[in-house]
Amino acid sequence: MTTRTVTSPPMRVTPPRTAEPRRGFTLGLKRREAITAWLFVAPALIGFLAFFVWPAVRGFYYSFTDFDLLTAPEFVGFDNYVRMGQDPLFWNALGTTSYYVLLNIGLQTILALGIAVLMHRLTQSMVIRGIVILPYLIANVIAALVWFYMFDYQFGIVNEIINAIGLDRVAFFGQSEWAIPTVAFINVWRHMGYTALLIFAGLQTIPKEVYEAGAIDGGSEWRMFRSITLPLLRPVLAMVLVITVTGSFQIFDTIAVTTQGGPVNATRVINYYIYDVAFNRFDFGYGSAMALALFLLLAVFTFLQLRLTRANQSDLG
Template sequence: MERVCSKVRHRLRDPVTGLLFVLPVLVLFLVFRIFPTLGVAGMSLTDWKISGEWSFVGGDNYARLFDDPNFLTSLQVTLVYSAIYVPLTVLVALGTALLLNSVIFMRGLFRGMLFLPYVTSFVFAGIIWRWIYEFDGLLNGLLARIDVGPVAFMEESALVLPALALVSVWKGFGYSMLILLAGLKAIPGSYLEAARVDGAGPFQRFRRITLPLLKPALFFVLIIETITAFQVFDTIYVMTGGGPARASYTLIYGIYEQGFRFFDFGYAATLGMVLFAVVLVISLIQRRLMDRGNT
Protein backbone atom coordinates (compact mmCIF):
# COMPACT_ATOMS: atom_id res chain seq x y z
CA MET A 1 0.00 0.00 0.00
CA GLU A 2 2.80 2.41 0.83
CA ARG A 3 4.47 1.54 -2.47
CA VAL A 4 1.26 2.37 -4.37
CA CYS A 5 0.88 5.70 -2.54
CA SER A 6 4.51 6.51 -3.30
CA LYS A 7 3.98 5.88 -7.02
CA VAL A 8 0.87 8.06 -7.02
CA ARG A 9 2.71 10.92 -5.29
CA HIS A 10 5.58 10.55 -7.76
CA ARG A 11 3.22 10.74 -10.73
CA LEU A 12 1.48 13.81 -9.33
CA ARG A 13 4.73 15.58 -8.47
CA ASP A 14 5.79 16.28 -12.07
CA PRO A 15 2.48 17.87 -13.22
CA VAL A 16 2.30 20.01 -10.08
CA THR A 17 5.90 21.13 -10.52
CA GLY A 18 5.24 21.98 -14.14
CA LEU A 19 2.10 23.91 -13.20
CA LEU A 20 4.03 25.97 -10.66
CA PHE A 21 6.54 26.95 -13.34
CA VAL A 22 3.84 28.11 -15.78
CA LEU A 23 1.62 29.66 -13.10
CA PRO A 24 3.03 33.23 -13.39
CA VAL A 25 2.51 33.27 -17.15
CA LEU A 26 -0.92 31.68 -16.72
CA VAL A 27 -1.95 34.38 -14.26
CA LEU A 28 -0.75 37.12 -16.63
CA PHE A 29 -2.62 35.48 -19.51
CA LEU A 30 -5.82 35.35 -17.47
CA VAL A 31 -5.51 38.94 -16.24
CA PHE A 32 -4.52 40.57 -19.52
CA ARG A 33 -6.18 38.26 -22.09
CA ILE A 34 -9.07 36.15 -20.84
CA PHE A 35 -10.65 38.56 -18.34
CA PRO A 36 -10.53 41.59 -20.72
CA THR A 37 -12.06 39.48 -23.49
CA LEU A 38 -14.89 38.42 -21.20
CA GLY A 39 -15.30 42.05 -20.12
CA VAL A 40 -15.55 43.24 -23.73
CA ALA A 41 -18.08 40.50 -24.48
CA GLY A 42 -20.22 41.73 -21.59
CA MET A 43 -19.76 45.39 -22.55
CA SER A 44 -20.96 44.65 -26.09
CA LEU A 45 -24.39 43.85 -24.61
CA THR A 46 -24.68 47.24 -22.92
CA ASP A 47 -24.92 50.95 -23.64
CA TRP A 48 -21.78 51.92 -21.73
CA LYS A 49 -21.23 55.61 -21.00
CA ILE A 50 -17.92 57.36 -20.42
CA SER A 51 -19.07 58.17 -16.89
CA GLY A 52 -19.22 54.45 -16.09
CA GLU A 53 -22.99 54.24 -16.18
CA TRP A 54 -24.47 51.51 -18.33
CA SER A 55 -27.71 49.89 -19.29
CA PHE A 56 -28.32 46.42 -20.69
CA VAL A 57 -29.41 46.46 -24.36
CA GLY A 58 -29.01 42.80 -25.27
CA GLY A 59 -28.28 42.22 -28.94
CA ASP A 60 -29.16 45.74 -30.10
CA ASN A 61 -25.51 46.60 -30.77
CA TYR A 62 -25.11 43.51 -32.93
CA ALA A 63 -28.29 44.30 -34.86
CA ARG A 64 -26.95 47.81 -35.38
CA LEU A 65 -23.97 46.41 -37.30
CA PHE A 66 -26.07 45.52 -40.34
CA ASP A 67 -27.48 49.04 -40.56
CA ASP A 68 -24.14 50.75 -40.10
CA PRO A 69 -22.54 51.66 -43.45
CA ASN A 70 -19.26 52.45 -41.69
CA PHE A 71 -19.04 48.87 -40.40
CA LEU A 72 -19.64 47.41 -43.85
CA THR A 73 -17.07 49.84 -45.29
CA SER A 74 -14.50 48.93 -42.63
CA LEU A 75 -15.03 45.23 -43.22
CA GLN A 76 -14.63 45.65 -46.98
CA VAL A 77 -11.52 47.82 -46.58
CA THR A 78 -9.97 45.29 -44.18
CA LEU A 79 -10.60 42.42 -46.60
CA VAL A 80 -9.13 44.35 -49.55
CA TYR A 81 -6.12 45.42 -47.51
CA SER A 82 -5.56 41.82 -46.39
CA ALA A 83 -5.83 40.59 -49.99
CA ILE A 84 -3.02 42.98 -50.95
CA TYR A 85 -0.83 42.72 -47.88
CA VAL A 86 -0.79 38.98 -47.15
CA PRO A 87 0.32 37.59 -50.56
CA LEU A 88 2.87 40.37 -51.00
CA THR A 89 4.36 39.80 -47.54
CA VAL A 90 4.57 36.04 -48.01
CA LEU A 91 6.25 36.43 -51.41
CA VAL A 92 8.78 38.99 -50.13
CA ALA A 93 9.53 36.93 -47.02
CA LEU A 94 9.93 33.74 -49.05
CA GLY A 95 12.17 35.43 -51.61
CA THR A 96 14.46 36.98 -49.00
CA ALA A 97 14.57 33.71 -47.03
CA LEU A 98 15.67 31.84 -50.14
CA LEU A 99 18.35 34.43 -50.82
CA LEU A 100 19.64 34.34 -47.25
CA ASN A 101 19.67 30.55 -47.30
CA SER A 102 22.00 30.62 -50.30
CA VAL A 103 24.28 33.37 -48.97
CA ILE A 104 27.44 32.22 -47.21
CA PHE A 105 29.46 35.41 -46.79
CA MET A 106 28.25 37.86 -44.08
CA ARG A 107 24.93 36.04 -43.70
CA GLY A 108 24.35 37.40 -40.19
CA LEU A 109 24.82 41.00 -41.34
CA PHE A 110 22.32 40.66 -44.18
CA ARG A 111 19.85 38.93 -41.87
CA GLY A 112 20.09 41.75 -39.35
CA MET A 113 19.70 44.44 -42.02
CA LEU A 114 16.57 42.80 -43.45
CA PHE A 115 15.09 42.24 -40.00
CA LEU A 116 15.79 45.82 -38.83
CA PRO A 117 12.53 47.36 -40.14
CA TYR A 118 10.52 44.87 -38.06
CA VAL A 119 11.91 46.22 -34.78
CA THR A 120 11.38 49.87 -35.70
CA SER A 121 8.35 51.79 -34.45
CA PHE A 122 5.22 51.80 -36.61
CA VAL A 123 4.83 55.51 -35.86
CA PHE A 124 8.39 56.23 -37.00
CA ALA A 125 7.92 54.12 -40.13
CA GLY A 126 4.62 55.87 -40.90
CA ILE A 127 6.16 59.33 -40.61
CA ILE A 128 9.08 58.42 -42.88
CA TRP A 129 6.87 56.77 -45.51
CA ARG A 130 4.39 59.64 -45.44
CA TRP A 131 7.23 61.94 -46.43
CA ILE A 132 8.25 59.47 -49.17
CA TYR A 133 4.69 59.49 -50.58
CA GLU A 134 4.18 63.29 -50.47
CA PHE A 135 3.99 65.39 -53.64
CA ASP A 136 7.50 66.72 -53.05
CA GLY A 137 8.72 63.52 -51.44
CA LEU A 138 11.31 60.98 -52.48
CA LEU A 139 9.10 58.72 -54.59
CA ASN A 140 7.55 61.51 -56.64
CA GLY A 141 11.03 62.97 -57.08
CA LEU A 142 12.17 59.69 -58.62
CA LEU A 143 9.05 59.49 -60.79
CA ALA A 144 9.67 63.03 -62.05
CA ARG A 145 12.97 61.88 -63.54
CA ILE A 146 11.04 59.62 -65.92
CA ASP A 147 8.33 62.24 -66.56
CA VAL A 148 5.70 60.55 -64.39
CA GLY A 149 3.59 62.19 -61.72
CA PRO A 150 3.34 63.67 -59.30
CA VAL A 151 1.09 60.96 -57.87
CA ALA A 152 -1.17 61.59 -54.87
CA PHE A 153 -0.59 58.27 -53.13
CA MET A 154 -2.26 59.30 -49.87
CA GLU A 155 -5.12 61.29 -51.46
CA GLU A 156 -6.32 58.81 -54.09
CA SER A 157 -8.82 56.23 -52.87
CA ALA A 158 -7.59 53.65 -55.38
CA LEU A 159 -3.94 54.04 -54.36
CA VAL A 160 -4.05 54.49 -50.60
CA LEU A 161 -4.50 50.81 -49.64
CA PRO A 162 -1.70 49.51 -51.91
CA ALA A 163 0.54 52.31 -50.59
CA LEU A 164 -0.25 51.43 -46.96
CA ALA A 165 0.19 47.72 -47.65
CA LEU A 166 3.64 48.41 -49.10
CA VAL A 167 4.63 50.22 -45.90
CA SER A 168 3.39 47.32 -43.76
CA VAL A 169 5.21 44.79 -45.96
CA TRP A 170 8.47 46.71 -45.58
CA LYS A 171 7.87 46.95 -41.84
CA GLY A 172 6.73 43.40 -41.10
CA PHE A 173 8.20 40.90 -43.56
CA GLY A 174 11.29 40.31 -41.40
CA TYR A 175 9.48 38.11 -38.89
CA SER A 176 8.03 35.84 -41.57
CA MET A 177 11.41 35.78 -43.29
CA LEU A 178 13.04 34.31 -40.18
CA ILE A 179 10.27 31.70 -39.82
CA LEU A 180 10.69 30.61 -43.43
CA LEU A 181 14.46 30.68 -43.15
CA ALA A 182 14.23 28.33 -40.17
CA GLY A 183 11.99 26.07 -42.26
CA LEU A 184 14.55 26.06 -45.07
CA LYS A 185 17.32 25.16 -42.64
CA ALA A 186 15.26 22.18 -41.45
CA ILE A 187 15.15 20.65 -44.93
CA PRO A 188 17.80 17.90 -45.17
CA GLY A 189 20.52 18.83 -47.62
CA SER A 190 20.72 15.22 -48.78
CA TYR A 191 17.30 15.58 -50.46
CA LEU A 192 18.44 18.54 -52.54
CA GLU A 193 21.78 16.90 -53.32
CA ALA A 194 20.07 13.72 -54.51
CA ALA A 195 17.78 15.75 -56.78
CA ARG A 196 20.76 17.65 -58.15
CA VAL A 197 22.53 14.38 -58.94
CA ASP A 198 19.40 13.15 -60.73
CA GLY A 199 19.56 16.19 -63.00
CA ALA A 200 16.84 18.38 -61.40
CA GLY A 201 17.31 22.10 -62.01
CA PRO A 202 16.88 24.87 -59.41
CA PHE A 203 13.20 25.42 -60.22
CA GLN A 204 12.43 21.70 -60.13
CA ARG A 205 14.23 21.32 -56.80
CA PHE A 206 12.25 24.22 -55.39
CA ARG A 207 8.92 22.92 -56.70
CA ARG A 208 9.36 19.23 -55.91
CA ILE A 209 11.38 19.33 -52.67
CA THR A 210 11.69 22.74 -51.05
CA LEU A 211 8.11 23.92 -51.40
CA PRO A 212 6.40 20.70 -50.16
CA LEU A 213 8.71 20.44 -47.14
CA LEU A 214 8.22 24.14 -46.40
CA LYS A 215 4.40 23.89 -46.30
CA PRO A 216 4.04 23.86 -42.47
CA ALA A 217 6.10 27.05 -42.16
CA LEU A 218 4.23 28.63 -45.08
CA PHE A 219 0.87 27.82 -43.51
CA PHE A 220 1.99 29.35 -40.22
CA VAL A 221 3.26 32.52 -41.92
CA LEU A 222 0.11 32.83 -44.04
CA ILE A 223 -2.23 32.69 -41.06
CA ILE A 224 -0.08 34.94 -38.84
CA GLU A 225 0.14 37.60 -41.55
CA THR A 226 -3.60 37.38 -42.16
CA ILE A 227 -4.25 38.06 -38.49
CA THR A 228 -1.75 40.93 -38.63
CA ALA A 229 -3.58 42.39 -41.62
CA PHE A 230 -6.91 42.36 -39.77
CA GLN A 231 -5.30 44.17 -36.82
CA VAL A 232 -3.66 47.00 -38.77
CA PHE A 233 -4.00 50.37 -37.04
CA ASP A 234 -0.75 52.22 -36.34
CA THR A 235 0.21 52.92 -39.95
CA ILE A 236 -3.30 54.06 -40.87
CA TYR A 237 -3.57 56.28 -37.78
CA VAL A 238 -0.28 58.02 -38.55
CA MET A 239 -0.52 58.24 -42.34
CA THR A 240 -4.18 58.63 -43.36
CA GLY A 241 -6.50 58.77 -40.34
CA GLY A 242 -8.88 56.45 -42.17
CA GLY A 243 -9.09 58.64 -45.27
CA PRO A 244 -9.45 59.73 -47.92
CA ALA A 245 -13.24 59.32 -47.85
CA ARG A 246 -12.84 56.27 -45.53
CA ALA A 247 -10.81 54.44 -48.18
CA SER A 248 -8.48 53.20 -45.42
CA TYR A 249 -11.10 52.88 -42.68
CA THR A 250 -10.39 49.42 -41.22
CA LEU A 251 -12.13 47.49 -38.44
CA ILE A 252 -9.52 48.42 -35.86
CA TYR A 253 -9.76 52.08 -36.82
CA GLY A 254 -13.54 51.84 -36.50
CA ILE A 255 -13.15 50.46 -32.98
CA TYR A 256 -10.83 53.33 -32.09
CA GLU A 257 -13.19 55.92 -33.54
CA GLN A 258 -16.32 54.57 -31.83
CA GLY A 259 -14.59 54.16 -28.49
CA PHE A 260 -12.27 57.15 -28.22
CA ARG A 261 -13.91 59.76 -30.44
CA PHE A 262 -17.61 59.12 -29.96
CA PHE A 263 -17.25 57.36 -26.58
CA ASP A 264 -19.74 54.71 -27.69
CA PHE A 265 -18.00 51.97 -25.73
CA GLY A 266 -20.75 49.41 -26.07
CA TYR A 267 -20.74 49.56 -29.85
CA ALA A 268 -16.94 49.68 -29.94
CA ALA A 269 -16.90 46.50 -27.86
CA THR A 270 -19.30 44.92 -30.38
CA LEU A 271 -16.89 45.72 -33.21
CA GLY A 272 -14.12 44.24 -31.09
CA MET A 273 -16.07 41.01 -30.69
CA VAL A 274 -16.57 40.81 -34.45
CA LEU A 275 -12.84 41.18 -34.93
CA PHE A 276 -12.23 38.59 -32.22
CA ALA A 277 -14.56 36.16 -34.01
CA VAL A 278 -12.72 36.66 -37.30
CA VAL A 279 -9.31 36.14 -35.70
CA LEU A 280 -10.61 33.09 -33.83
CA VAL A 281 -11.87 31.50 -37.05
CA ILE A 282 -8.52 32.17 -38.72
CA SER A 283 -6.70 30.66 -35.76
CA LEU A 284 -8.85 27.53 -35.93
CA ILE A 285 -8.10 27.26 -39.63
CA GLN A 286 -4.42 27.61 -38.80
CA ARG A 287 -4.65 24.78 -36.28
CA ARG A 288 -6.48 22.57 -38.78
CA LEU A 289 -4.02 23.25 -41.57
CA MET A 290 -1.02 22.74 -39.32
CA ASP A 291 -2.39 19.41 -38.06
CA ARG A 292 -3.04 18.33 -41.62
CA GLY A 293 0.45 19.39 -42.66
CA ASN A 294 1.99 17.38 -39.82
CA THR A 295 0.12 14.25 -40.85
Protein backbone atom coordinates in the same frame (compact mmCIF):
# COMPACT_ATOMS: atom_id res chain seq x y z
CA MET B 1 40.69 -42.76 16.44
CA THR B 2 39.16 -40.77 13.62
CA THR B 3 38.95 -37.00 13.97
CA ARG B 4 35.86 -35.43 12.35
CA THR B 5 36.21 -31.92 11.07
CA VAL B 6 33.13 -29.81 11.62
CA THR B 7 32.72 -26.98 9.13
CA SER B 8 30.58 -24.06 10.09
CA PRO B 9 27.92 -22.88 7.59
CA PRO B 10 28.92 -19.86 5.48
CA MET B 11 27.94 -16.53 6.95
CA ARG B 12 25.48 -14.46 5.03
CA VAL B 13 26.66 -10.98 4.28
CA THR B 14 23.74 -8.54 4.22
CA PRO B 15 24.36 -5.61 1.84
CA PRO B 16 24.07 -2.24 3.46
CA ARG B 17 20.73 -0.63 3.01
CA THR B 18 20.64 2.67 1.18
CA ALA B 19 18.88 5.36 3.05
CA GLU B 20 15.49 6.00 1.45
CA PRO B 21 14.29 9.57 1.49
CA ARG B 22 11.47 10.21 3.84
CA ARG B 23 8.10 10.75 2.20
CA GLY B 24 7.53 13.98 4.06
CA PHE B 25 10.89 15.36 2.90
CA THR B 26 10.11 14.50 -0.75
CA LEU B 27 6.70 16.15 -0.59
CA GLY B 28 8.20 19.22 1.03
CA LEU B 29 10.84 19.49 -1.70
CA LYS B 30 8.23 19.21 -4.46
CA ARG B 31 6.09 21.82 -2.73
CA ARG B 32 9.02 24.25 -2.54
CA GLU B 33 9.81 23.66 -6.22
CA ALA B 34 6.18 24.30 -7.14
CA ILE B 35 6.13 27.53 -5.14
CA THR B 36 9.34 28.69 -6.82
CA ALA B 37 7.92 27.89 -10.26
CA TRP B 38 4.71 29.81 -9.53
CA LEU B 39 6.74 32.80 -8.32
CA PHE B 40 8.54 32.90 -11.67
CA VAL B 41 5.28 32.51 -13.61
CA ALA B 42 3.27 34.95 -11.46
CA PRO B 43 4.30 38.27 -13.15
CA ALA B 44 3.42 37.02 -16.64
CA LEU B 45 0.25 35.33 -15.36
CA ILE B 46 -0.91 38.49 -13.54
CA GLY B 47 -0.25 40.55 -16.64
CA PHE B 48 -2.13 38.07 -18.83
CA LEU B 49 -5.14 38.05 -16.50
CA ALA B 50 -5.16 41.83 -16.03
CA PHE B 51 -4.56 42.94 -19.61
CA PHE B 52 -6.04 40.09 -21.68
CA VAL B 53 -8.52 37.88 -19.83
CA TRP B 54 -10.30 40.55 -17.77
CA PRO B 55 -10.68 43.06 -20.65
CA ALA B 56 -11.93 40.22 -22.88
CA VAL B 57 -14.57 39.23 -20.32
CA ARG B 58 -15.62 42.86 -19.81
CA GLY B 59 -15.72 43.45 -23.56
CA PHE B 60 -17.96 40.43 -24.03
CA TYR B 61 -20.35 41.84 -21.41
CA TYR B 62 -20.27 45.38 -22.84
CA SER B 63 -21.14 44.05 -26.32
CA PHE B 64 -24.65 43.37 -25.00
CA THR B 65 -25.03 46.81 -23.42
CA ASP B 66 -25.40 50.48 -24.27
CA PHE B 67 -22.38 52.00 -22.51
CA ASP B 68 -20.90 55.47 -22.97
CA LEU B 69 -18.36 55.40 -20.08
CA LEU B 70 -20.20 58.21 -18.25
CA THR B 71 -23.29 56.26 -17.20
CA ALA B 72 -23.89 52.72 -16.03
CA PRO B 73 -24.12 50.06 -18.78
CA GLU B 74 -27.68 49.32 -19.89
CA PHE B 75 -28.37 45.79 -21.12
CA VAL B 76 -29.78 45.85 -24.67
CA GLY B 77 -29.39 42.20 -25.71
CA PHE B 78 -28.43 41.66 -29.35
CA ASP B 79 -29.25 45.21 -30.48
CA ASN B 80 -25.58 46.01 -31.13
CA TYR B 81 -25.21 42.97 -33.38
CA VAL B 82 -28.38 43.82 -35.30
CA ARG B 83 -27.03 47.34 -35.74
CA MET B 84 -23.73 45.91 -36.98
CA GLY B 85 -25.46 43.95 -39.70
CA GLN B 86 -27.21 47.12 -40.89
CA ASP B 87 -24.19 49.42 -40.62
CA PRO B 88 -22.72 50.25 -44.08
CA LEU B 89 -19.57 51.68 -42.48
CA PHE B 90 -18.89 48.39 -40.72
CA TRP B 91 -19.12 46.43 -43.97
CA ASN B 92 -17.03 49.07 -45.74
CA ALA B 93 -14.39 48.75 -43.02
CA LEU B 94 -14.45 44.96 -43.27
CA GLY B 95 -14.09 45.12 -47.06
CA THR B 96 -11.25 47.66 -46.83
CA THR B 97 -9.47 45.47 -44.29
CA SER B 98 -9.86 42.39 -46.49
CA TYR B 99 -8.44 44.30 -49.47
CA TYR B 100 -5.46 45.38 -47.38
CA VAL B 101 -4.89 41.83 -46.08
CA LEU B 102 -4.90 40.40 -49.63
CA LEU B 103 -2.32 42.96 -50.80
CA ASN B 104 -0.17 42.72 -47.71
CA ILE B 105 -0.14 38.94 -47.31
CA GLY B 106 0.21 38.18 -51.01
CA LEU B 107 3.18 40.49 -51.59
CA GLN B 108 4.80 39.86 -48.20
CA THR B 109 4.65 36.06 -48.47
CA ILE B 110 6.05 35.95 -52.00
CA LEU B 111 8.92 38.34 -51.22
CA ALA B 112 9.71 36.67 -47.88
CA LEU B 113 9.73 33.22 -49.47
CA GLY B 114 12.09 34.43 -52.21
CA ILE B 115 14.46 36.06 -49.70
CA ALA B 116 14.45 32.96 -47.48
CA VAL B 117 15.22 30.62 -50.39
CA LEU B 118 18.04 32.89 -51.61
CA MET B 119 19.57 32.99 -48.12
CA HIS B 120 19.26 29.23 -47.79
CA ARG B 121 20.74 28.41 -51.19
CA LEU B 122 23.39 31.14 -51.49
CA THR B 123 24.44 32.42 -48.08
CA GLN B 124 23.63 31.87 -44.42
CA SER B 125 25.64 34.84 -43.15
CA MET B 126 24.59 36.29 -39.81
CA VAL B 127 25.29 39.78 -41.22
CA ILE B 128 22.79 39.22 -44.03
CA ARG B 129 20.20 37.97 -41.56
CA GLY B 130 20.75 41.06 -39.43
CA ILE B 131 20.22 43.36 -42.42
CA VAL B 132 17.07 41.47 -43.42
CA ILE B 133 15.52 41.74 -39.93
CA LEU B 134 16.53 45.40 -39.42
CA PRO B 135 13.26 47.04 -40.64
CA TYR B 136 11.25 44.86 -38.24
CA LEU B 137 13.23 46.29 -35.31
CA ILE B 138 11.95 49.79 -36.09
CA ALA B 139 8.77 50.75 -34.25
CA ASN B 140 5.78 50.64 -36.56
CA VAL B 141 4.75 54.23 -35.77
CA ILE B 142 8.23 55.53 -36.58
CA ALA B 143 8.39 53.55 -39.82
CA ALA B 144 4.95 54.84 -40.83
CA LEU B 145 5.91 58.45 -40.12
CA VAL B 146 9.19 58.18 -42.05
CA TRP B 147 7.41 56.77 -45.11
CA PHE B 148 4.61 59.31 -44.68
CA TYR B 149 7.09 62.16 -45.11
CA MET B 150 8.95 60.35 -47.89
CA PHE B 151 5.65 59.98 -49.80
CA ASP B 152 4.56 63.59 -49.16
CA TYR B 153 3.01 65.16 -52.25
CA GLN B 154 4.96 68.43 -52.13
CA PHE B 155 8.27 67.72 -50.39
CA GLY B 156 8.61 63.92 -50.22
CA ILE B 157 11.74 62.45 -51.77
CA VAL B 158 9.70 59.86 -53.68
CA ASN B 159 7.65 62.54 -55.44
CA GLU B 160 10.80 64.58 -56.04
CA ILE B 161 12.27 61.61 -57.91
CA ILE B 162 9.02 61.09 -59.83
CA ASN B 163 8.96 64.77 -60.77
CA ALA B 164 12.64 64.71 -61.76
CA ILE B 165 12.06 61.98 -64.33
CA GLY B 166 9.21 63.95 -65.89
CA LEU B 167 6.18 62.20 -64.40
CA ASP B 168 3.28 63.71 -62.46
CA ARG B 169 3.43 63.71 -58.69
CA VAL B 170 1.30 61.11 -56.91
CA ALA B 171 -0.80 61.78 -53.80
CA PHE B 172 0.00 58.41 -52.26
CA PHE B 173 -2.07 59.00 -49.11
CA GLY B 174 -4.51 61.46 -50.65
CA GLN B 175 -6.01 59.38 -53.46
CA SER B 176 -8.43 56.54 -52.75
CA GLU B 177 -6.87 54.17 -55.28
CA TRP B 178 -3.35 54.69 -53.86
CA ALA B 179 -3.98 54.88 -50.11
CA ILE B 180 -4.40 51.20 -49.19
CA PRO B 181 -1.64 49.94 -51.55
CA THR B 182 0.72 52.52 -50.01
CA VAL B 183 -0.13 51.40 -46.47
CA ALA B 184 0.32 47.78 -47.54
CA PHE B 185 3.73 48.62 -49.05
CA ILE B 186 4.91 50.20 -45.78
CA ASN B 187 3.95 47.15 -43.75
CA VAL B 188 5.38 44.73 -46.31
CA TRP B 189 8.70 46.60 -46.12
CA ARG B 190 8.72 46.38 -42.34
CA HIS B 191 7.57 42.78 -41.84
CA MET B 192 8.91 40.80 -44.78
CA GLY B 193 12.35 40.34 -43.17
CA TYR B 194 10.84 38.81 -40.04
CA THR B 195 8.62 36.57 -42.17
CA ALA B 196 11.62 35.58 -44.30
CA LEU B 197 13.56 34.48 -41.20
CA LEU B 198 10.63 32.32 -40.06
CA ILE B 199 10.55 30.62 -43.45
CA PHE B 200 14.36 30.37 -43.46
CA ALA B 201 14.20 28.49 -40.15
CA GLY B 202 11.76 26.06 -41.75
CA LEU B 203 14.04 25.58 -44.76
CA GLN B 204 16.88 24.53 -42.47
CA THR B 205 14.82 21.57 -41.26
CA ILE B 206 14.71 20.06 -44.79
CA PRO B 207 17.51 17.46 -45.14
CA LYS B 208 20.19 18.33 -47.70
CA GLU B 209 20.09 14.73 -48.96
CA VAL B 210 16.67 15.42 -50.50
CA TYR B 211 18.10 18.20 -52.67
CA GLU B 212 21.14 16.09 -53.53
CA ALA B 213 18.86 13.28 -54.71
CA GLY B 214 16.88 15.77 -56.77
CA ALA B 215 20.04 17.14 -58.37
CA ILE B 216 21.22 13.60 -59.22
CA ASP B 217 17.86 12.97 -60.93
CA GLY B 218 18.46 16.05 -63.06
CA GLY B 219 15.97 18.34 -61.38
CA SER B 220 16.33 22.06 -62.01
CA GLU B 221 16.25 24.66 -59.22
CA TRP B 222 12.66 25.59 -60.09
CA ARG B 223 11.56 21.94 -60.24
CA MET B 224 13.15 21.19 -56.83
CA PHE B 225 11.56 24.32 -55.38
CA ARG B 226 8.13 23.29 -56.65
CA SER B 227 8.38 19.56 -55.89
CA ILE B 228 10.57 19.51 -52.78
CA THR B 229 10.74 22.86 -51.01
CA LEU B 230 7.09 23.90 -51.08
CA PRO B 231 5.60 20.51 -50.01
CA LEU B 232 8.11 20.06 -47.17
CA LEU B 233 7.68 23.67 -46.08
CA ARG B 234 3.88 23.44 -45.82
CA PRO B 235 3.60 23.31 -41.98
CA VAL B 236 5.91 26.32 -41.61
CA LEU B 237 4.07 28.28 -44.30
CA ALA B 238 0.77 27.48 -42.59
CA MET B 239 2.09 28.85 -39.29
CA VAL B 240 3.48 31.95 -41.02
CA LEU B 241 0.17 32.59 -42.79
CA VAL B 242 -1.78 32.32 -39.54
CA ILE B 243 0.53 34.83 -37.83
CA THR B 244 0.63 37.31 -40.71
CA VAL B 245 -3.08 37.15 -41.56
CA THR B 246 -4.10 37.60 -37.92
CA GLY B 247 -1.71 40.52 -37.55
CA SER B 248 -2.82 42.13 -40.81
CA PHE B 249 -6.49 42.09 -39.81
CA GLN B 250 -5.52 44.05 -36.69
CA ILE B 251 -3.72 46.89 -38.49
CA PHE B 252 -4.20 50.18 -36.66
CA ASP B 253 -1.06 52.20 -35.95
CA THR B 254 -0.02 52.82 -39.57
CA ILE B 255 -3.53 54.11 -40.38
CA ALA B 256 -3.69 56.20 -37.20
CA VAL B 257 -0.50 58.17 -37.93
CA THR B 258 -0.96 58.59 -41.68
CA THR B 259 -4.49 58.72 -43.13
CA GLN B 260 -6.82 58.49 -40.07
CA GLY B 261 -9.21 56.47 -42.21
CA GLY B 262 -9.27 58.85 -45.18
CA PRO B 263 -9.62 59.87 -47.85
CA VAL B 264 -13.41 59.34 -47.73
CA ASN B 265 -13.19 56.09 -45.71
CA ALA B 266 -10.75 54.59 -48.22
CA THR B 267 -8.48 53.40 -45.39
CA ARG B 268 -11.02 53.05 -42.58
CA VAL B 269 -10.03 49.53 -41.57
CA ILE B 270 -12.03 47.61 -38.99
CA ASN B 271 -9.69 48.26 -36.06
CA TYR B 272 -9.64 52.00 -36.73
CA TYR B 273 -13.44 52.01 -37.01
CA ILE B 274 -13.71 50.23 -33.65
CA TYR B 275 -11.37 52.82 -32.12
CA ASP B 276 -13.34 55.68 -33.66
CA VAL B 277 -16.69 54.37 -32.40
CA ALA B 278 -15.44 53.57 -28.90
CA PHE B 279 -13.05 56.40 -28.06
CA ASN B 280 -14.25 59.26 -30.26
CA ARG B 281 -18.01 58.65 -30.10
CA PHE B 282 -17.96 56.96 -26.66
CA ASP B 283 -20.14 54.10 -27.90
CA PHE B 284 -18.31 51.35 -26.07
CA GLY B 285 -21.13 48.85 -26.36
CA TYR B 286 -21.17 48.90 -30.15
CA GLY B 287 -17.36 49.02 -30.29
CA SER B 288 -17.15 45.94 -28.07
CA ALA B 289 -19.63 44.10 -30.30
CA MET B 290 -17.50 44.81 -33.38
CA ALA B 291 -14.35 43.73 -31.52
CA LEU B 292 -16.01 40.44 -30.56
CA ALA B 293 -17.16 39.92 -34.15
CA LEU B 294 -13.58 40.48 -35.35
CA PHE B 295 -12.29 37.97 -32.79
CA LEU B 296 -14.78 35.32 -33.96
CA LEU B 297 -13.93 36.04 -37.60
CA LEU B 298 -10.21 35.56 -36.94
CA ALA B 299 -10.85 32.38 -34.94
CA VAL B 300 -12.88 30.86 -37.80
CA PHE B 301 -10.36 32.03 -40.39
CA THR B 302 -7.46 30.55 -38.41
CA PHE B 303 -9.28 27.22 -38.02
CA LEU B 304 -9.97 27.05 -41.75
CA GLN B 305 -6.37 27.93 -42.58
CA LEU B 306 -5.01 25.18 -40.36
CA ARG B 307 -7.43 22.61 -41.74
CA LEU B 308 -6.98 23.51 -45.41
CA THR B 309 -3.17 23.65 -45.20
CA ARG B 310 -2.97 20.46 -43.07
CA ALA B 311 -0.58 22.28 -40.75
CA ASN B 312 -0.33 19.31 -38.35
CA GLN B 313 1.03 16.99 -41.07
CA SER B 314 4.49 16.88 -42.55
CA ASP B 315 5.91 15.14 -45.63
CA LEU B 316 9.23 14.57 -43.86
CA GLY B 317 8.09 11.29 -42.29
